[in-house]
Amino acid sequence: MAFPDITPDLKAAMPQLRGRLLANQSLAELTWFRVGGPAQVLFTPADEDDLAYFLKLLPKELPVYVVGVGSNLIVRDGGMEGVVIRLSPRAFGETRAEGDIVSAGTAALDKRVAETAASADIGGMEFFFGIPGTIGGALRMNAGANGGETKDVLLDAVGIGRDGTRHVFSNADMKFVYRNSGVDPSIIFTSARFRGKITDTETIRARMNEVQNHRETAQPIREKTGGSTFKNPPGNSAWKLIDAAGCRGLRVGGAQVSEMHCNFLINTGNATGHDIETLGETVRERVKANSGIELHWEIKRIGIPV
Secondary structure (H helix, E strand, O other): OOOOOOHHHHHHHOOOOOOEEEEEEEOHHHOOOOOOOEEEEEEEOOOHHHHHHHHHHOOOOOOEEEEOOOOOEEEOOOOEEEEEEEOOHHHHOOEEEEOOEEEEEOOOEHHHHHHHHHHOOEEOOHHHHHOOOEHHHHHHHOOEEOOEEHHHOEEEEEEEOOOOOEEEEEOHHHOOEOOEOOOOOOOEEEEEEEEOEEOOHHHHHHHHHHHHHHHHHHOOOOOEEEEEOEOOOOOOOHHHHHHHOOOOOOEEOOEEEOOOOOOEEEEOOOOOHHHHHHHHHHHHHHHHHHHOOOOOEOOEEEOOOO
């Protein structure tokens, strides 16, 4: 489907805008699942000031959503009404280390932050090496892996509000919980600082190798997937519940539960967003029927169903 083109009106209302506005831009190429419809408007800001200017002048009735590398995201086949904002690595992807602190733009890959820390002998951020997303996503969902979470190392974060104002959030301000933060969802994070501990290089590199080996041997990282599909229930593992419910290898259309890791869904080649989401809901139903436990989505699902 195609949405009405509102980009001429937006450009006219924002004469000093420097970023790029695209109408009815496909989002499938921006997600790891490679599924989903278009964004009514896709905006790539030139920098933080450009983002603030855009948000300040954007009509309040237009919905806004931010995407990173789309590693933990299902875009539904009807696409996204309103504006989808994508922060580019060029403008928001810088990382640097000073002392025991690593600073990063929110378009920086989590893996790059781990590398930046390791190169400066800063320990404690090795877990980022195993998370296939960006720092923006890590802040929003308190991303974690291999025994570490974003909340363990975050010093502070910067975000732009829906009215274009700039905010700084301390670790406590983020109100982190398991796989989520309590910050207003309309805030768009632009940068963050993390504090680790000075550690010898060999220890850091050994830990990063452990993280990478775990990913390669236990997860279908070379498939079109979205990472961990469901949150682990308290005291349990989602993949064990899914396996016990007989869902390993289960298919809906072109979507399949991974044979390698049951908490991963895969686009086998021709899946739609509907296939993947339906498969996930089928898994939830079977787990609930088998164990009485309700699984909750970790993957974000956005857009209009068709």
